[in-house]
Amino acid sequence: MSLAKTETFNQSDKELANVAKALSHPARISILRILNELNSCITGEIVELIPLSQSTVSQHLKELKRVNLIKGEIEGPRTCYCLNETVIEKTKSIFTTLFSTFKCC
Amino acid sequence: MSLAKTETFNQSDKELANVAKALSHPARISILRILNELNSCITGEIVELIPLSQSTVSQHLKELKRVNLIKGEIEGPRTCYCLNETVIEKTKSIFTTLFSTFKCC
DNA sequence: TTCGTATATCGTAAATATACGATATATTAC
DNA sequence: GTAATATATCGTATATTTACGATATACGAA
Numbered sequence: 001m002s003l004a005k006t007e008t009f010n011q012s013d014k015e016l017a018n019v020a021k022a023l024s025h026p027a028r029i030s031i032l033r034i035l036n037e038l039n040s041c042i043t044g045e046i047v048e049l050i051p052l053s054q055s056t057v058s059q060h061l062k063e064l065k066r067v068n069l070i071k072g073e074i075e076g077p078r079t080c081y082c083l084n085e086t087v088i089e090k091t092k093s094i095f096t097t098l099f100s101t102f103k104c105c
Numbered sequence: 106m107s108l109a110k111t112e113t114f115n116q117s118d119k120e121l122a123n124v125a126k127a128l129s130h131p132a133r134i135s136i137l138r139i140l141n142e143l144n145s146c147i148t149g150e151i152v153e154l155i156p157l158s159q160s161t162v163s164q165h166l167k168e169l170k171r172v173n174l175i176k177g178e179i180e181g182p183r184t185c186y187c188l189n190e191t192v193i194e195k196t197k198s199i200f201t202t203l204f205s206t207f208k209c210c
Numbered sequence: 211t212t213c214g215t216a217t218a219t220c221g222t223a224a225a226t227a228t229a230c231g232a233t234a235t236a237t238t239a240c
Numbered sequence: 241g242t243a244a245t246a247t248a249t250c251g252t253a254t255a256t257t258t259a260c261g262a263t264a265t266a267c268g269a270a
Contacts, residue, residue: 008156009131013138021129025228026114026122029203033118036207043247051113056229058248063227077237077246085209092204098134099197102141104190130258148217161259163218168257182216182267 016098019091022067027052027060032083035070040082042075121203124196127172132157132165137188140175145187147180 009017023029027050034049035041047057061081064070068087072079099105114122128134132155139154140146152162166186169175173192177184204210 009135013131013134016134017129017131020125024122024126024129026118027228029118029121030114033206044245047247052228053230054247055231055249059228062248074236074247077235079247083207083209085207088204088207088209092207092210095200095204099193099200101138102188102190102193102197104188104193105197132258149215152217157258158260159217160219160261164258167218179217179266182265184217 016094019067019069019094022063022069025060025063027057028064031057031060031064032069035081035083040080042078042080044078046081121199124172124174124199127168127174130165130168132162133169136162136165136169137174137193140186140188145185147183147185149183151186 030050031046034046038045043054043058043061046061047054050057050060052060061070061072065072068084069091070081071084072081074080135155136151139151143150148159148163148166151166152159155162155165157165166175166177170177173189174196175186176189177186179185
């Protein structure tokens with residue numbers, strides 16, 4: 001077994017790393033900004049605003065859903081996405097806590 | 106060319122995604138905490154505190170150096186690492202700005 | 211100068227991420 | 241029921257990340 005030694009690290013560091021990973025692609029940051037701006041969007045609207053294919057955008061949405069930064073609600077043939085405000089706030093607090101532990105901050 | 110469509114996104118989102126990537130592994134979060142706690146460390150001390158091989162830890166240090174979150178100073182046969190406080194603070198501000206743009210925060 | 215120590219880098223294997231087109235599924239409209 | 245639409249998922253190619261052992265390099269000590 002060569003990978004995934006990740007279990008040996010402490011829970012808090014794993015949580016932080018996990019959400020940082022979800023934020024580690026500009027398309028996903030962009031999607032968060034779009035949802036913040038427009039309150040909610042269907043997939044197709046997001047696809048029009050992001051310079052990537054529909055299937056790729058769908059994958060990025062999936063990654064954001066994985067860490068619950070966004071919620072998707074099925075509305076007939078479409079899915080309406082919006083920010084998960086609770087998790088956004090929690091994530092803010094995770095980062096705030098990290099930086100507040102640094103002596104220099 | 107299938108990857109690296111990344112250039113098409115705006116600078117601010119790319120910057121954020123880039124530093125988030127550096128934070129997206131628990132070993133690297135752990136290294137930052139260690140350097141904060143001990144002020145400065147040589148590679149060997151960090152290797153003793155992280156459950157990964159010397160070469161792997163060295164790679165993680167390289168990634169943190171890539172985004173300038175840490176500085177490495179060569180001292181004879183060893184390298185002494187410490188946090189780059191300026192960049193840590195700048196990164197804090199990048200995240201703070203991101204979260205402050207969200208209506209819910 | 212030779213030996214030991216510290217560490218970065220090389221080579222490599224496996225896992226994951228990124229991207230796309232094609233397809234399956236589900237719903238609405240006709 | 242059939243067609244059109246929206247979107248998630250599949251299959252696939254490629255790039256990147258993660259991990260390790262081995263090696264090269266560079267310094268200090270003997």
